[in-house]
Amino acid sequence: MNLHSDIIIVGAGPAGLSFAAELAGSGLSVTLIEKHPLATLQNPPYDGREIALTHVSRETMQRLGIWQRIPADEIYPLRDAKVLNGQSSYQLHFPPPTQALGGPADCLGFLVSNHNIRKAAYEAVAELDNVTLLCDTGVAAAQTDLQQACVTLDNGNTLNARLLIAADSRFSQTRRQLGIACDMHDYSRTMFVCRMKHTLSNRHTAYECFHYGRTIALLPLEEHLTNTVITVDSDKAAEIEAMSPEALAASVQQQLEGRLGEMELVSSIHAYPLVGMIAARFYGTRCALVGDAAVGMHPVTAHGFNLGLASADILAKLVLEAERNGKDIGAQSLLSQYDTKHMLHAKPLYHGTNMLLKLFTDETPPAKLLRNVVLRVSNNLPPLKKLITKQLTG
Template identity: 30%
Template sequence: MSFDTDIAIVGGGLNGPALALALASSGLRVTVIDAQPAGATIEDGFDGRSYALALTSVRMLEGIGLWEAVADEAQPMLEIKVTDGRAGEGPSPFFMHFDHAEIEEGPMGHMVEDRHLRQALLEAVEASDAIQMINGERVTEQNVDATGITLTLASGKLLRARLCVGADGRTSETAQRAGIKRTGWAYGQTALVCAVAHELPHDGIAHQFFMPPGPLAILPLTGNRSSIVWSETAENAARIHALTDAEYLDVLRPRFGDFLGEISLAGARYTYPLSLSLAHEMIAPRIALVGDSAHGVHPIAGQGLNAGFRDIAALCEIIVDAQRRGEDFGAGVALARYQEWRRFDNASMALATDSFNRLFSNDNALIRMARDIGMGIVSALPSLRRTFIREAAGLNGDLPRLMRGLPL
C-alpha cells in the first residue's frame, strides 16, 4: 500500500511545526494537521506571551535553520536570581544567584516572544517543499496495520503514513485514540501571564520570587520590558484577573517590587490553570508523543517548551538513524528507543517541578527556614552552583545531536 506522507504530525502549535522542519531537513515527507485555521494563532502586535528557551533549545533552532529568523528579537538571559519571601516584605537574605559567565558555552538561554517564534516556524514550514500543512481539520480516527497508520480527517479525507506523531497538547486525542492513559492532578493554582514595561533596564537578569501562594517569574524581554508568570491560588487568580488594568498593577506592584522603577502593562493578560499531566507511555503502535501530549508540568522552571524540543530532537535522531540503517522507523523497535531515551528524563522533570512547587508554595516557618538555608548553601558552593547553571541551560543529561550543535 502506498503512503501519502512519511510522517503525519497532529498539532500545529510550536512543537508540531518544529518537528516537521527537523524531519524535512533530513529528506522525509511530512504532513502537519492543525485543527486551527491558517494564521488563527498569530497576533499582529505583542500579546504578552513569550518563552524561555534554554541554550540547547537555541542550538536545535539553529540546527533546523530557524534561529536566524528570531535572533534579533531574542533577549539573552545572562543571570538568574532566585529569592524567597512574602508580597510587600521583600526577599529573604538567603538567595541563589546564577551567572552565565561561570560556564563556557554562553548565555543560559534566550527569551523569545510567541509572535516571533510562531511566525518564523510557520513561514519556514510554508517555504518547505517537503512539508504539507493541513489547516482547519481534525483527525477523527486512526487505524494501524503492519506497515503504517491511516488517519481519517473530519472532512472524510484519508491520510496514510508510516508514523503518526501526537503534538496535540495535554488533552491529546491522538493519545486517547491509542489507549494511552495519563496520571496527573490539579495544583489549585492559576498562572497569571502578562508583560510589563519598566523604567530601568533589566540587564538580562531573570528573577524567580517564591511566595506562599506560588512563584512569580520576571523574565527579561528586549528593551525595558519583562514577561511575568505569576502563580496564585485559583480563587485569588480569578479575582485578580477580573480587575481593571490599573487595579491589576496595584496588586502586582508589592510582589514585583520597585527595583526596575515604575511598571505598566505591555500587551494582553492571560490565565492558565496549573496541573501535572504525564502520559503512561510515550509510544503506541505507529504512534509517538512529543511535548505536552506526553508531559505537561508546572511552569516553575520554565521547562515545558524546552522539554518538548528535547523530545523532538531525540525522536528525529531515532528516525533518521533508523532510516539510514534501512529500518522501519515507525516500527516498535525504533519507537522503543525513543521512549527509553526520553521517558525517565520527562518523569524526573515532572517530579522535580512538582516537588519544588510543593516545597516553595507554602508558608510553614520550618520549611521556609530550611529552603532559605538550602538556597544560601547552593549559592555559596561554586561546583553546586555550576551544576544548577548547566541544568538551567539544558546542558545536563544525554543530549540529542541537534542539542549539542551537531547535524542530524
C-alpha cells in the same frame, strides 16, 4: 478519498513543526494536521508567554532554519537568575555561565515570545517540498496496527502512514485515542502573564519570587520592559481579573518593594490554569508522542519548549538513521529507543520540578524553614549549583 504519506503529525505547534523541519531533505513525505486555520499559523497572536531557550535549543533551531527567522531585536538575553523566598532578602543566584554550547557564554539563555517561535517554525516548514499541511482540520479518530497508522479526519477522509506523531498539546486527544495513559497533575493555581514597563533597569536578570500567597516571576526583555508572571491559587484568580491595569501594576510594584521602580501595564493580560502532565510512555505501535503531548511542564522555569524541542530532535535522528539504512521508521525497537532516551531526561525533570513546587508553595512553618535551607544549601554547594545551571543552560 484515501491519502498516504510516510509520517503523519497531529498538531502544528512548535514541537510538531520542529519535528517536520528535522525531516527536510530526507525524502520522507509528511502530512501535518492542524485544527487552527492557516492564517493563525502564519501570524500567531501574542499570548503573553515568553519562552526561555537554552544554548542547545538555539543551536538546534539554527540548524532547522527557525532561529534566523525570529526578529533579532525580539531575542532577549537572559543574563542571570535569582530566587527569593517569602519575606527574606536572601537570594539564590545563578550567574552567567563561563561556557556554553559553541564556546564562551555571557548569559544563561534567551527569552523569545511564544508567538514569534510559532511563526518562525511555520515559515521554516512552509518552504519544505516534502511537507503537506492540512489546516482547519480536526482528527476524529486515530488508530494503529503492526502494518500502518490510520487517521480519520473530521470530514471523513482517512490518511494512512508508516508512523503517527502526536504533538497536539498536553491535553492530546490523539494520545487518548492511541490508548496511552498519562499522569496529569492539576496544580489548582492560575497564571497571569503580561508585559510591564518600569523606571529602574531589570539588568537582564530573571527573578522567581516565591512570596507567601502569591508568586511573581520576572522575565527581562528590554532593560525597562519585563514579562511579569503572577501565579495565585485558582480561588483567588477572580481578584486579579477584577483589578484595573493601574491597580494590578501598583500591586506588583508594592509586592516587589519597588525593585523595578514605578510599573505600568503595557500589554494584554492572559490567564492560564496550571496543569502538568507526563505520559506513561512516549510511544505505542507505530506511534510516538513529542512536545507537550509527551510532557507538559509547569512553566515555573519557562523551559517547557526546550524539552519539547529535544523530544523532536531525538526522535527525528532515530527516524532519519533508520530511513538511511533502509529500516522500518515505525519499528517498535526504534520507538522504544526514543522512549528510553527522552524519558531519561524528562521524567526526573518533571517530577523534580513538581517536588520543588510543592515545597515552595507550602506555607506551613516547617516548609517555610525548609525552603530557606534549600536556597542556602543550593547557593553554597558549588557542584549542586553547577548542576542546576547546566539544566538552565541546556
